[in-house]
Amino acid sequence: MTAELKEISFSLLKKLCEKVGPSGFEDEVRNIVVNEIEQYVDKLWIDAMGNVIGLKKGEGGGKVMIAAHMDEIGLMINAITSDGFLRFVPIGGWNERIVPGQRVLIRTLDGKIFRGVIGVKPPHIMKPEEAQKVLALSELFIDVGASSKDEVEKMGVTIGSVAVFDRTVERLANPDVVTGKSFDDRAGVVAMILAARMLANVKTDVDVYFVATVQEEVGLKGARAAAFSIAPDFGIAIDVTIAADVPGVAEHERFTYLGKGPAIKIMDGRAGSGVIVSPAVVKLITEVAKEEGIPYQIEVLSGGTTDASAMQIAREGIPVGVISVPTRYIHSAVEVLHLDDLVNTARLTAATVKKVNRKWIEENLRRIVK
Numbered sequence: 067m068t069a070e071l072k073e074i075s076f077s078l079l080k081k082l083c084e085k086v087g088p089s090g091f092e093d094e095v096r097n098i099v100v101n102e103i104e105q106y107v108d109k110l111w112i113d114a115m116g117n118v119i120g121l122k123k124g125e126g127g128g129k130v131m132i133a134a135h136m137d138e139i140g141l142m143i144n145a146i147t148s149d150g151f152l153r154f155v156p157i158g159g160w161n162e163r164i165v166p167g168q169r170v171l172i173r174t175l176d177g178k179i180f181r182g183v184i185g186v187k188p189p190h191i192m193k194p195e196e197a198q199k200v201l202a203l204s205e206l207f208i209d210v211g212a213s214s215k216d217e218v219e220k221m222g223v224t225i226g227s228v229a230v231f232d233r234t235v236e237r238l239a240n241p242d243v244v245t246g247k248s249f250d251d252r253a254g255v256v257a258m259i260l261a262a263r264m265l266a267n268v269k270t271d272v273d274v275y276f277v278a279t280v281q282e283e284v285g286l287k288g289a290r291a292a293a294f295s296i297a298p299d300f301g302i303a304i305d306v307t308i309a310a311d312v313p314g315v316a317e318h319e320r321f322t323y324l325g326k327g328p329a330i331k332i333m334d335g336r337a338g339s340g341v342i343v344s345p346a347v348v349k350l351i352t353e354v355a356k357e358e359g360i361p362y363q364i365e366v367l368s369g370g371t372t373d374a375s376a377m378q379i380a381r382e383g384i385p386v387g388v389i390s391v392p393t394r395y396i397h398s399a400v401e402v403l404h405l406d407d408l409v410n411t412a413r414l415t416a417a418t419v420k421k422v423n424r425k426w427i428e429e430n431l432r433r434i435v436k
């Protein structure tokens with residue numbers, strides 16, 4: 067069972083993460099999500115923002131929204147030099163230090179894909195002070211092998227074209243541990259699809275809305291719109307979280323560990339500015355993990371946040387929880403996760419949804435005092 071699920075999760079990761087889908091340009095990823103989730107839901111639609119929303123009807127009333135974001139960080143071409151190089155600005159949160167020397171995939175406005183590289187000066191000709199310096203994104207450029215602006219534009223690459231890391235998803239020496247780009251948050255999308263699969267032949271009390279959201283990396287925008295239209299009784303975001311269980315990081319700053327199970331979030335963002343998760347939802351998810359024998363970690367993160375932050379303050383306020391996949395090197399081209407954590411994230415999500423009913427919602431989330 068677990069071995070089969072691990073294989074399915076690996077092939078879904080490969081399908082989803084090798085696509086080009088920065089915020090606002092999620093089309094290729096969206097098409098795959100639609101194909102993969104359609105068989106598990108009663109209704110499926112794409113809203114005006116571009117979110118994919120799949121509804122599995124329940125029998126007892128109440129609504130739960132599951133959100134995982136399809137977009138990834140990217141670059142947007144903002145200028146083409148006369149000698150045919152592309153200048154760019156960031157989409158989402160980039161670490162400048164890991165950008166030079168990368169291969170990228172460029173997507174034109176009409177959806178054509180080209181390969182390019184981010185040029186880097188050889189050490190032979192670097193001045194000592196240059197070797198010490200981190201180059202700003204505005205100092206870097208993409209080389210597509212063209213020799214003039216005209217040649218670039220003839221390819222269809224224009225201002226407004228976007229680019230992402232060019233990486234396939236591969237197994238490491240330990241075949242349960244995999245690497246690739248955009249695990250943030252297509253790993254969450256994989257877990258959501260797997261959870262829908264696990265629930266396919268199960269009757270749930272609540273209506274379950276599986277939402278693959280857009281534009282999370284640029285301000286949690288898709289989730290905000292979807293939460294408004296769905297108006298769920300509570301929401302769960304599935305996202306990656308930081309596993310800093312590597313050399314050079316103090317034990318109390320590691321947040322989560324690879325292979326030790328999905329993380330149940332308590333708080334994120336600087337000083338709690340992201341989300342402080344609803345205690346009743348934390349209690350529910352934790353109890354379900356114990357009942358099902360699913361390993362888990364409790365997560366208190368000091369930076370970054372997820373779609374749960376937007377869901378929580380949608381409409382008149384929506385209680386939220388977050389289930390995270392511990393992931394190393396987030397927002398790089400070599401993100402790393404453990405397939406056991408991915409499968410267990412799906413199991414925990416599915417089991418949590420199964421456990422919820424109208425009575426639990428009424429007793430735990432909104433209380434009438436008088």
Ligand SMILES: [Zn+2]
Nearest residue numbers: 250251305306
């Ligand atoms: Zn994310």
